[in-house]
Amino acid sequence: xxxxxxxxxxxxxxxxxxxxxxxxxxxxxxxxxxxxxxxxxxxxxxxxxxxxxxxxxxxxxxxxxxxxxxxxxxxxxxxxxxxxxxxxxxxxxxxxxxxxxxxxxxxxxxxxxxxxxxxxxxxxxxxxxxxxxxxxxxxxxxxxxxxxxxxxxxxxxxxxxxxxxxxxxxxx
Numbered sequence: 001x002x003x004x005x006x007x008x009x010x011x012x013x014x015x016x017x018x019x020x021x022x023x024x025x026x027x028x029x030x031x032x033x034x035x036x037x038x039x040x041x042x043x044x045x046x047x048x049x050x051x052x053x054x055x056x057x058x059x060x061x062x063x064x065x066x067x068x069x070x071x072x073x074x075x076x077x078x079x080x081x082x083x084x085x086x087x088x089x090x091x092x093x094x095x096x097x098x099x100x101x102x103x104x105x106x107x108x109x110x111x112x113x114x115x116x117x118x119x120x121x122x123x124x125x126x127x128x129x130x131x132x133x134x135x136x137x138x139x140x141x142x143x144x145x146x147x148x149x150x151x152x153x154x155x156x157x158x159x160x161x162x163x164x165x166x167x168x169x170x171x172x
Contacts, residue, residue: 035100043104045111046073046096047145050137052089056122062141062167063120064094065134068108084124084132094142097149107152114148114157115140118164141167 048065050057057063065086069076073096080086099107112119112135120137138145144162147169151157163170 039100042099042102043068043070044073044076044096044098045104045107045149046076047094047142048077048086048091049094050087050089050091052087054087054089057087057089060120060139062139063137064140064142064145065091065137066108066111066115066145067136068104070104082127084126085134085136087122087124087134087137088126095146110152110157111145111148112136112138114152115145115162118162140164144169 046065046067046069048067050063050065052058067076067085073093077086077091077093080091081089115138118138118140119135120139121133122137123131123133125131140162144167148157148160148162151160151169159172160169161172162168
């Protein structure tokens with residue numbers, strides 16, 4: 001998350017740093033997390049933005065999909081424009097985390113519950129015309145999502161709630 005903060009600060013000042021995200025995650029994991037060969041990779045938590053051209057979606061600020069995948073994120077999203085869960089449009093990966101020794105699906109459920117009152121209410125028709133209601137899209141700033149993930153990891157999330165009006169996480 002610190003890496004993303006540095007990128008955002010530089011980008012805001014007219015500069016940008018790029019680096020292979022998979023390599024960054026691997027180096028971070030090896031250097032700082034204490035992950036060893038006995039640890040089991042259980043999946044990925046990811047944050048996406050929609051690249052939809054539909055005005056009703058493209059006009060929404062701070063619209064993010066928070067999801068889980070047991071495969072790589074790139075593998076999971078490769079067919080996004082044909083899947084209602086991705087709003088039938090290509091997506092861009094904003095952040096992702098490799099999860100070890102945990103139930104990543106429960107982690108995803110917890111963060112969905114935390115931001116549940118900000119869930120996008122929209123119906124999407126697939127290519128056959130069948131209506132779907134994607135439930136993993138939230139209207140919340142990226143910084144707040146990343147903060148919530150840190151609070152879940154630390155176990156402190158139970159002491160906080162998301163204030164939708166002010167778009168911040170606050171103590172209960």
